Amino acid sequence: xxxxxxxxxxxxxxxxxxxxxxxxxxxxxxxxxxxxxxxxxxxxxxxxxxxxxxxxxxxxxxxxxxxxxxxxxxxxxxxxxxxxxxxxxxxxxxxxxxxxxxxxxxxxxxxxxxxxxxxxxxxxxxxxxxxxxxxxxxxxxxxxxxxxxxxxxxxxxxxxxxxxxxxxxxxxxxxxxxxxxxxxxxxxxxxxxxxxxxxxxxxxxxxxxxxxxxxxxxxxxxxxxxxxxxxxxxxxxxxxxxxxxxxxxxxxxxxxxxxxxxxxxxxxxxxxxxxxxxxxxxxxxxxxxxxxxxxxxxxxxxxxxxxxxxxxxxxxxxxxxxxxxxxxxxxxxxxxxxxxxxxxxxxxxxxxxxxxxxx
Numbered sequence: 001x002x003x004x005x006x007x008x009x010x011x012x013x014x015x016x017x018x019x020x021x022x023x024x025x026x027x028x029x030x031x032x033x034x035x036x037x038x039x040x041x042x043x044x045x046x047x048x049x050x051x052x053x054x055x056x057x058x059x060x061x062x063x064x065x066x067x068x069x070x071x072x073x074x075x076x077x078x079x080x081x082x083x084x085x086x087x088x089x090x091x092x093x094x095x096x097x098x099x100x101x102x103x104x105x106x107x108x109x110x111x112x113x114x115x116x117x118x119x120x121x122x123x124x125x126x127x128x129x130x131x132x133x134x135x136x137x138x139x140x141x142x143x144x145x146x147x148x149x150x151x152x153x154x155x156x157x158x159x160x161x162x163x164x165x166x167x168x169x170x171x172x173x174x175x176x177x178x179x180x181x182x183x184x185x186x187x188x189x190x191x192x193x194x195x196x197x198x199x200x201x202x203x204x205x206x207x208x209x210x211x212x213x214x215x216x217x218x219x220x221x222x223x224x225x226x227x228x229x230x231x232x233x234x235x236x237x238x239x240x241x242x243x244x245x246x247x248x249x250x251x252x253x254x255x256x257x258x259x260x261x262x263x264x265x266x267x268x269x270x271x272x273x274x275x276x277x278x279x280x281x282x283x284x285x286x287x288x289x290x291x292x293x294x295x296x297x298x299x300x301x302x303x304x305x306x307x308x309x310x311x312x313x314x315x316x317x318x319x320x321x322x323x324x325x326x327x328x329x330x331x332x333x334x335x336x337x338x339x340x341x342x343x344x345x346x347x348x349x350x351x352x353x354x355x356x357x358x359x
Contacts (some may be wrong), residue, residue, distance in 0.1 A: 004185035009231050011124065013224065015151040017213070023090065023113065026148045027057050030111040032058045032088035036081050038100050040066070043093050046155075050092060050115070052309055065091075067253055067284060068131040068246050069099035072306075077104060084117040092155075094118035094167060095253055102128045102144035109123045114146035116165030117155045118167040119219055120201070120228025121174050123286070124149065127235075127241055135321075136247020138235075145231070151224060153217045161207050164219070165302075166254035167298030168203045171223040172196050172292070173238055173261045174230035178269060179275035180330045181233040189278065192229045196282035207299040211299075236329040238264035241342070244322045245310065258301045261346070262293040264340045266351035271331035289351040294313065302346025315342045 006133035014022060017275040036059050039047035044063035051058040062080045066073045077100060081089075092115040099122060101112045106128060114123035126145040156164075175192035178184060192322055199222035205215035241260050244250045266289035269276050276288040286289025293303070302308055310318075319339045326333065344351060 002186070004187075004287060005183070006185050006187045007232060009124070009145060010125065010144060010146045012220050013151065015221070015224065016226060017153045017217075019150050019152040020053075020155065020349065023115070023150060024054050026113055026150065027054060027088065027090065030088060030113070030126045032111060033057060033185065034084065034086050035088040035113075036086040037061045038077070038089055038091040038097050038104075039063045039093050040096055040247060041169065042096070046092055046117070049307055050090060054090070057105075064099040065093065065100040065267050067096045067097070068250070069103050069129060070137055071132040073132055073294040074100060074107070074130070075104040078107060078233060079107070087104075088163075091115065092117060093236035095120040095122040095170075098122045098146070101129075101146065102150045103130060105146075106141065109143060112146040112151065113148045115150045115152065115155070115232065116220075116223070118163060118254075119156075119171045119223035119225045120167050120212070121171040124224060124227030125174075125231035127230065129247070131247045134248055136232065136243045138239075138243060138257055140266060149224075151220050153220055156216050156220055156293065157211060157213065159210075161210050162300065163205055163208050163254070164210070165296070165301045166258045168199045168206075168223065168299075169261060169292070169296055171246065171252040172199050172224040172295075173226075173242075173257045175226040176261065176265060176275075176279055176292075177238055178233050178286075179278055180272035181236065182328045183233045185233070188229050188232050193282045195222045195225030195229065196279060198225065200283045203295065204298045229315055231316065234328065236332065237329070237331075239331045240327060241318075241322050241338075242311055244304070244318055248321055249310055249314055249318065251309055254331070255302055256294050256305070259303060259305055259308070260345050261290045262296070262351040263345045265289040267337060267341050268331050291351055305342070305346045307348070309344060312346060313314050315346060318342055
């Protein structure tokens with residue numbers, strides 16, 4: 001057995017159906033008496049239902065959360081928080097809303113209750129990505145980790161099929177990178193493989209039968225495991241590329257992860273053979289990169305960056321940004337290889353393993 005270090009994260013997790021009924025109890029247990037409920041504009045209705053459920057514990061709703069957590073949105077939410085005298089936040093939604101809750105916690109250290117309605121997994125990580133002046137930067141600190149996460153399968157039953165598939169593959173990306181992370185360990189690797197397998201078997205079922213509660217439960221369970229993996233170990237090439245594409249070119253978060261993941265895996269395949277074997281086994285596929293591409297296609301996901309807003313002229317700039325600051329990856333980050341990766345992802349080609357000599 002290889003030597004390893006494992007750090008468990010101090011989150012309280014409540015998982016099941018109908019668990020949203022416990023939100024007031026959980027807010028009270030954190031010592032909060034007046035919380036601000038966060039959401040995107042699209043989920044304001046759900047946020048207001050929670051506000052009613054909270055009763056005297058609810059201060060108001062801020063329904064301005066936006067993709068990639070722009071600093072100006074956080075500043076607007078901070079003004080609302082201060083004017084209400086709120087002493088905590090409840091975030092309901094996907095990565096955009098949970099990211100806003102984290103950004104507030106970073107600045108105030110106020111407690112958070114996260115209620116995910118997608119499979120993004122952000123709620124289980126001490127990682128915050130914020131966008132300012134067209135650049136997205138990330139940091140890792142326990143200050144942004146939600147104290148309590150309420151997983152209610154019922155809240156995902158109405159998640160559109162398209163969003164279910166892309167947010168689920170976004171979650172898979174967390175586990176994939178955990179399997180070849182510099183600080184990987186056997187415990188996280190077990191969680192990663194289980195998380196990938198749970199999502200790989202449930203997402204195609206959801207695509208065909210969105211109301212299947214068993215598949216929805218499996219997907220939410222898989223997303224929890226995958227998020228916990230990202231929260232415990234480091235990130236590599238895939239996340240760096242997606243943060244570049246999202247923050248600098250304003251591409252949609254989950255769709256970008258879904259498109260880039262098979263190509264990032266193909267880039268790293270020869271440098272991380274054990275990880276590739278685990279990924280392929282979890283997907284029940286012949287190879288990791290091809291299996292991820294086929295999973296995305298099976299759930300009807302968009303497969304090309306050009307179809308979600310990237311211009312061909314943007315590839316060179318994206319390559320420059322992604323290679324500007326050295327960071328750890330199992331294979332060296334080489335501009336020619338990254339350029340080819342982005343070209344393949346731009347066109348939506350089926351990924352092919354890239355030897356280092358090609359880069």
